[in-house]
Amino acid sequence: MFRQVLRKFSTSRSSLESSCKEGTKMNLNIYKNGKPIIALKDEEYPDWLWGLLDKDLQMEELKKEDWFKYNRKIIKKQNIERIKMNNFMQNMKK
Known part of the structure; x- marks a missing residue:
């Protein structure tokens, strides 16, 4: 929990927001019987993800x-x- 609080106030992560709202099905399954992948909150993703682009x-x-x-x-x-x-x-x- 402390880590998530720090992420909100972290300067390393810019003000980027994901293009999908929380709970959106992503349709990224590669298996026939796989569970659907659902988008998470922006705070739940690691900080390095926002710097990839x-x-x-x-x-x-x-x-x-x-x-x-x-x-x-x-x-x-x-x-x-x-x-x-x-x-x-x-x-x-x-």
């Missing part, structure tokens, strides 16, 4: 955990941007 947060966590993998991603993004710019400039010359 935040790319900046994911990159910061990757930077802390695996700097080499983070660096490779940054270099790859820079190379893609450089290639796009070179292609654009080649089209401008024509």
Whole structure:
């Protein structure tokens, strides 16, 4: 219970809200005879779930955990941007 109270006042979780109301059937069954999956309250989900779609947060966590993998991603993004710019400039010359 104390953990749930802290989550409500936690600054780590932004003001995101789920798109489903509590008790909504999710239709995510993969088994024929499985129980229907029902949406929970937002407070019942773990904090890390709300940061999955935040790319900046994911990159910061990757930077802390695996700097080499983070660096490779940054270099790859820079190379893609450089290639796009070179292609654009080649089209401008024509």
